[in-house]
Amino acid sequence: MAEVIQFHCPACGMTLRLPLAMAAQQGPCPNCDREIVAPDPYHGIGAFLAPVLPPPPVPEPFTLFVETPPLVPRHEEHETMRHPVYQQPEPLPAPPPVQFPAYQPEPFPPYQAEPPFPLPEPLHPFSEPAPVAQEPFSLPPVEPEPDPPAPAAVAESSACLVETERSRSRLILLFACLVTGLVALVFGILLGALGTRFFAPIPPYKPTNFGPPSQPEQPAAPEVPAPTPTPAATPEQPAPPSPEPPKPEPPATPAPEASNPEPTPEPEPPPAVPAKVSAGAEAALKAFLEAPDWAARSAHVLAPDKVKAAMEAYSREVPDGPTAYRTITVKQSEVDESTRSTIFIFMVTTERHQQGIPVAVKETPGGWLVDWLAFVEFRDDLFQKFTDGPVDKTGFFHLIVTRPPEKRAEETENEHFSSFVLQSPVSGKGQLAFIRKGTSAYETVHAATEGGTAFTPVLEVRKSKTAEGQSYFEVMAVKANDWFPREN
Structure with a gap:
């Protein structure tokens, strides 16, 4: 309010x-x-x-004519002229001027030849004055100024100065480069010598050379020797003259016997490609999603004897049929410590859920089975429907629990209740809920969210309303501390 x-x-x-x-x-x-x-x-x-402002001043009306004095009737004018005219009295005569005596200046005092006070005696110097030079003082002869240099000489000297400055700048730059290189070399040596203690030695990479695929060695075909001509049938051919001596013929290679050929070895079959570990779980998930109705889908769910009734009742509320999906990817895998069975978490994207729905598939003695309760909760966003629904309802949901900001917590908490933020993994909207202090649910959630950590339990949440009619959410109990699928 x-x-x-x-x-x-x-x-x-x-x-x-x-x-x-x-x-x-x-x-x-x-x-x-x-x-x-x-x-x-x-x-x-x-x-x-509120202070009352004074009214604005009213402007004076503008007149086109100058105001004139009122007219006096003629008979009144004659009456006015009959009255005697008032005579002003004559002014009083001015008083006589005051006579002042003439100014007589005082005479100047006579000039006194002698001063009225004795003059001070002259001061004598500490030393005798220097004798006057007998000969006149003569200065050394002044040498004549040299003639100014020619313009060519001035230009040459300027060019020399410029070249000198350039050489000096080059030397300074070369010296700076040498100093920088020396400092970098020393720094590199120190870094190489001292930096090895901060890094763990990496073993050298030795690539495994598998080599080309082995092929069975094929036996060579036996060679049939060519018929040797007899001397009688072969006419003598004249040998061409050759400056070089004739080279000796290489020894003839004995031909293999064709009577006992070696047996041909059969080729080994190629190694079989190992199947993915998650292939069985993914196949079970696809069969679960493509099932035409709840009865066929119940063969792939976890604890079917306990959830069949819920599946049949839910099929009457929501249209039953296969779930159209786009992609299926493995998000993570876990091992249930209580049963030592593997659990795969798949992300199933649909047209409605572009970010994906987390679906858990657990390994059981009867094969891979799907957690139907969590799948339906995330696919149909049952927590959002619960928050928008009527009051006095209770539900079980897989939620992400965090603490609200400190300023908001101060405004919503009191000595009996503590506030937390509940959020579904498929919707980014958080809902403020209260937990009664001193209960086991409060102790579990408060310890799990210490330091701003997110807590992922299965909670029992109830929607109620106050006496004024305002609705609120209260966490009644913590059913599980994680989202692992369970058969009970």
């Missing part, structure tokens, strides 16, 4: 109520219609009458 300000009208005394957002705002009173200013609780100023 929004905060309000209650005060009395300073004009008529009527009790008024305004929202806190209209503090220090000016407006008319609904009772007396007087302009008042609402109180400002932030600065401690109460309500008061």
